[in-house]
């Protein structure tokens with residue numbers, strides 16, 4: 001009695017399972033078809049553009065990607081690409097703020113206002129991001145300006161003193177440049193070093209040189225070519241002028257003829273040269289025929305305090321000009337910001 005019923009139940013159980021499997025297979029096939037279908041050239045090309053844009057975030061990258069989005073309206077990843085453009089703009093703006101990089105902000109603003117490719121991204125949200133960044137950059141520039149006033153004051157003291165004071169040079173050198181002025185550090189170092197050399201303060205000069213990643217660049221501003229050696233760094237060896245590099249005793253042969261009396265007869269024999277121990281080389285210059293110039297110690301350059309003073313003056317003027325330019329830009333941006 002139970003058997004047929006059981007069988008029916010079993011069939012009923014089997015059938016829905018079979019249907020589910022069939023539906024799943026159909027769904028998988030559809031999904032696969034859709035996946036293949038959406039990986040059309042438009043999508044792939046846009047993906048390539050997105051990868052390239054994300055690698056080097058720049059105004060040009062935004063322009064290129066925005067253009068690609070317009071060119072491939074059917075691409076499946078269009079929304080993602082639009083999102084990426086907005087993110088790129090956000091990243092550029094937020095990275096410019098801590099560096100008080102107002103030029104980047106200005107360039108982004110210009111693109112948003114004038115570049116037709118950027119039009120879809122000149123949204124309220126992006127305008128707000130930019131406006132907030134402007135406020136923050138101007139606030140930071142004002143802060144930097146207030147600090148730079150002190151640097152300018154000490155630079156002017158050094159510039160106007162008949163003989164710069166060590167304390168002023170040290171203060172100038174130790175002055176911590178604000179973020180927007182970080183690029184001026186090499187000039188600041190070279191100027192301080194030149195000032196220390198100009199006043200012949202070896203200790204200060206050496207300590208600045210010790211901090212430098214490129215000491216040669218600092219030295220260059222305080223030196224002139226050595227005239228004593230025609231900028232060669234070396235002069236001819238005085239011991240071997242006749243045969244440069246050769247031992248003058250054995251004339252470079254390495255052997256000496258010695259006459260000896262053997263059994264009342266004079267015998268000429270040869271033995272290694274006692275001066276060069278048989279090498280034949282001039283022992284003073286080790287066979288090079290030259291020695292380091294005494295005046296420049298072989299560097300071919302000599303420190304000149306007049307040149308150092310000139311470098312110092314140029315560096316001070318450069319920094320003062322940069323500080324004045326920053327003040328000018330700040331004024332210009334402030335007047336632009338106030339409606």
Ligand SMILES: [Zn+2]
Nearest residue numbers: 247250273276
């Ligand atoms: Zn010799």
Ligand SMILES: [Zn+2]
Nearest residue numbers: 237240282285
């Ligand atoms: Zn020699």
Ligand SMILES: [Zn+2]
Nearest residue numbers: 226229293296
């Ligand atoms: Zn020399």
